[in-house]
Amino acid sequence: MEVILADYLGFCYGVKRAIKIARENASADGTACTLGPIIHNPQMVDRLRREGVGSVDRLEEMEKGTVIIRSHGVGPAVYDEAKARGLEVVDATCPHVKKAQLSAKELVDEGYSVVIIGEKEHPEVKSIFEWSSGKAQIIETEDEAEAIEPCGKLGIVCQTTFSGARFRQIVMRLLEKSRDIRILRTICTATDQRQAAAIDLASKVDLMLVIGGKNSANTTRLAQLCSEKCLTYHIETAAELQDEWFDKIKKIGITAGASTPDWIIKEVYKKCQNR
Structure with missing residues (x-):
């Protein structure tokens, strides 16, 4: 056989980077935690826990210490809340995700109607949405693309782990929605x-x-x-x-x-x- x-x-670059950052900020007293699992792998998350990196679902669960922003990223409000609670913030957001977040913000600031192509319940997509100030529309099918209303200016960003083939198919349905379209293909290499x-x-x-x-x-x-x-x-x-x-x-x-x-x-x- x-x-x-x-x-x-x-492991991709973004995951390797996040794991390295988490290990560098491990704490024997349990005060270093990621906000949500740092990556979507239960075995790695468990290993990090044994090395001194815990995980919480909400900032309310932390009274002190270091909160590590996971590779999928979070919205701007989370950074503000963490600082208001007196927590040290260490950002392990994947650079490619950060690019998608800032692209969404840039498009909104420039007056574009923004569409995020990705899975609605995925934490990365939720973080990109929050960087659009909650103004973007999230779609993941060609039918949803068809339902988008025509607009003057249309900006498109994508979940970094989305299928390239599906991205192209969905974008084809969006091309007729505006005469001014900016397509930022934020799928990582x-x-x-x-x-x-x-x-x-x-x-x-x-x-x-x-x-x-x-x-x-x-x-x-x-x-x-x-x-x-x-x-x-x-x-x-x-x-x-x-x-x-x-x-x-x-x-x-x-x-x-x-x-x-x-x-x-x-x-x-x-x-x-x-x-």
């Missing part, structure tokens, strides 16, 4: 690379294993793309592998989301090799 790793997989590599590998193997948090949007998207090419399983750890999956399988492909640690990828790879 041949096991092949995708050319691009695992790492997303494009991982998706292209996963699709390429999935077309050459019998089975794909996509490793990453079940709550990770970019990992879920990789699994969806791979499933269009071959039998695909989305797993978080090697413990989820089932013997029956590998019956009559000759080639296995492995990819992983941008928030998946190397040690988890290695465990899955070794377990597959030993079959």
